[in-house]
Amino acid sequence: MRNVALLDIHAQEANHRREEASGKLKLIQTSILSLRQEEQRIRRQKMEAVRWLERWRSPGKAGTANCNGFLGITEELPELAEFSLSDLQTATCNFSESFKLGQGGCGQVYKGEMLGRTVAIKRLHPNNMQGQSEFQKEVQVLGKLQHPHLVTLLGACPEAWSLVYEYLPNGSLQDRLFLKSNVAPMTWKIRTRIIAEISSALCFLHSSKPEKIVHGDLKPQNILLNSELSCKICEFGICRLVTEDSLYQPSFHWSTIPKGSFPYTDPELQRIGVLTPKSDIYAFGVIILQILTSKPPAGLVGEVRRTRKLASILDPSAEWPMFVAIRLVDLALQFCELSGRDRPDLTPTLVRELEQLHVSEERPGAIFLLVPHSSGDNARSSGGS
Numbered sequence: 001m002r003n004v005a006l007l008d009i010h011a012q013e014a015n016h017r018r019e020e021a022s023g024k025l026k027l028i029q030t031s032i033l034s035l036r037q038e039e040q041r042i043r044r045q046k047m048e049a050v051r052w053l054e055r056w057r058s059p060g061k062a063g064t065a066n067c068n069g070f071l072g073i074t075e076e077l078p079e080l081a082e083f084s085l086s087d088l089q090t091a092t093c094n095f096s097e098s099f100k101l102g103q104g105g106c107g108q109v110y111k112g113e114m115l116g117r118t119v120a121i122k123r124l125h126p127n128n129m130q131g132q133s134e135f136q137k138e139v140q141v142l143g144k145l146q147h148p149h150l151v152t153l154l155g156a157c158p159e160a161w162s163l164v165y166e167y168l169p170n171g172s173l174q175d176r177l178f179l180k181s182n183v184a185p186m187t188w189k190i191r192t193r194i195i196a197e198i199s200s201a202l203c204f205l206h207s208s209k210p211e212k213i214v215h216g217d218l219k220p221q222n223i224l225l226n227s228e229l230s231c232k233i234c235e236f237g238i239c240r241l242v243t244e245d246s247l248y249q250p251s252f253h254w255s256t257i258p259k260g261s262f263p264y265t266d267p268e269l270q271r272i273g274v275l276t277p278k279s280d281i282y283a284f285g286v287i288i289l290q291i292l293t294s295k296p297p298a299g300l301v302g303e304v305r306r307t308r309k310l311a312s313i314l315d316p317s318a319e320w321p322m323f324v325a326i327r328l329v330d331l332a333l334q335f336c337e338l339s340g341r342d343r344p345d346l347t348p349t350l351v352r353e354l355e356q357l358h359v360s361e362e363r364p365g366a367i368f369l370l371v372p373h374s375s376g377d378n379a380r381s382s383g384g385s
Contacts, residue, residue, distance in 0.1 A: 029116065036115075039084075080143050081155030081164070087114065088121055088162055095123065106134050106237065111167060118167040119154060126161045134237030138163055141213060141236045149201035151224060151234040165234070169227050173287075174220035176229075177294050185317035186229065191291045192324060192358035194231045198223065199354050201233050202284060203346040206277040211241040214275050218283035219264045219297075220290060240275045263297035268340045278340035285335025285343075288328055292320070301336045304329060324357055 091112030092099045101109045107124040124135055135156075142153035152166040170176070173194065176186055186194075205213040215236065222235040264286050266279035289300050294315040307313050310329060314320050337343050344350065 033115070080139070080153065081115075083114070083155050083157040083162070083164060085157060085160040085162075088112070088123070088157055088160060088164075091119065092121060107161075112164075114164065118169075120165045120167045122163045122165065124161040124163070132161070135161055135163065137239055138236050140241075141239055145204075145208070145213075147201055147204045149197045149230070149232050150204075151232040168224040168232060170225035170229060172221050173223040173225060173231060173291075176225060177220060177290060185294075185315070188318040188320045188324065189358045190229050191318055192328070192354075194223075194225075194229070195288055195291060195328065196351065196354040196358065197231045198233065198284060198287065199346055199351045202277075202280055203348060203351050206280070206346060211243055212277055214240040214242060214277055215280050216240055216275050217261055217264075218280050218287065219261055220287060223287075242276070263300075266340065267338050276340060277345075278343050281335050281343045281346065282340075284346075285332040288332035288335070292318075292325060292328055292332070294318075301333070305333060321360070324360060327357065 089095065091114045092110045095108075095110055099110045099112060101111050101120060103109065107122060110121045110123065112119050112121050122138075124132070126132075138153060139156055142150065143156075146152070151168070153163060154166060155164040156162065157164070171181065175181060176183065179185065202215070202218075205215060213236075215233065216238045217235055218233070222233060223231050224234055225231055264283035266275075266282040268282075269275055269279050286297050286300060289295075289304055290297055292315065293300065293304075293313050294317075295303075295313070304313060310325060311322070314325055331344075335343050
């Protein structure tokens with residue numbers, strides 16, 4: 001009994017020491033945060049002084065396209081944190097290869113630890129004009145907008161042309177659809193919920209005021225998944241902000257189409273070079289078909305239009321209820337019409353309908369699908385089983 005009592009005393013003392021250490025750690029973390037905020041304030045003041053000094057030395061001289069053009073970025077967007085190159089180097093062990101998540105034409109993405117959380121750090125190529133444009137667009141859009149299905153931009157580092165985002169641990173929709181890691185296939189309910197989430201985000205972007213926002217590079221690689229397999233759209237580097245007056249003005253160049261995006265590219269965009277909300281709608285239609293079938297995008301729209309038996313092209317691992325699959329195929333093919341004016345808009349009513357699909361139950365009886373071939377063609381019916 002005496003030994004038990006001694007052990008109990010030791011346990012109480014250990015708990016007391018742990019609580020003391022925890023309290024000290026919280027004080028230290030609070031102090032570090034306070035010091036970082038003070039450092040950011042001083043850095044902003046210094047940068048502002050440098051900017052005014054440069055203006056004074058070079059009156060009337062146009063600014064150049066370098067990071068000095070973004071010195072006041074967090075003053076214009078106070079909700080964004082401003083990080084130094086040293087902060088990013090510390091978070092990524094000096095941009096270690098072991099921290100790299102991926103890379104593209106404009107830069108690399110690293111996993112890091114900052115301010116007590118895991119983040120994703122995109123480091124853009126400073127000498128690449130496309131990288132500079134991407135930096136501006138990401139800050140301009142994600143720095144001002146918040147939506148549960150748009151990736152959150154936490155801060156920026158103009159010094160290193162880098163952007164800091166929330167980290168989403170389950171990779172991209174592309175990885176999940178093609179099972180690039182050792183994970184179970186997604187159920188039809190998860191897939192349908194993801195479709196609804198994408199529709200909600202696009203409806204939000206396309207309804208933005210005073211300018212509509214067109215993503216311009218929607219594809220499964222740019223749709224990330226969190227720990228609950230809820231999705232968030234990322235990569236706004238080639239997005240377009242449009243008013244009603246400028247909606248149909250040519251604004252797109254083939255050189256800006258990212259690698260791997262061609263199967264998702266609006267045919268109307270290819271023909272006349274105009275990027276509109278209907279361009280995102282087309283890409284969304286292709287993505288819906290991929291979510292249904294787990295097939296590559298090239299030629300998928302035509303394959304689905306030609307099929308006589310819908311069940312033969314669905315991904316069997318999802319166990320799709322046929323009435324849900326039919327509704328989604330019908331909608332996706334409307335989204336993929338060749339002419340933008342024949343594609344439906346993403347309205348709040350349509351978003352709500354999609355949000356209800358994943359809680360639906362199988363409906364009894366035979367179901368027939370009306371599949372539009374293309375604008376002006378007669379629809380045909382094909383058996384769903």
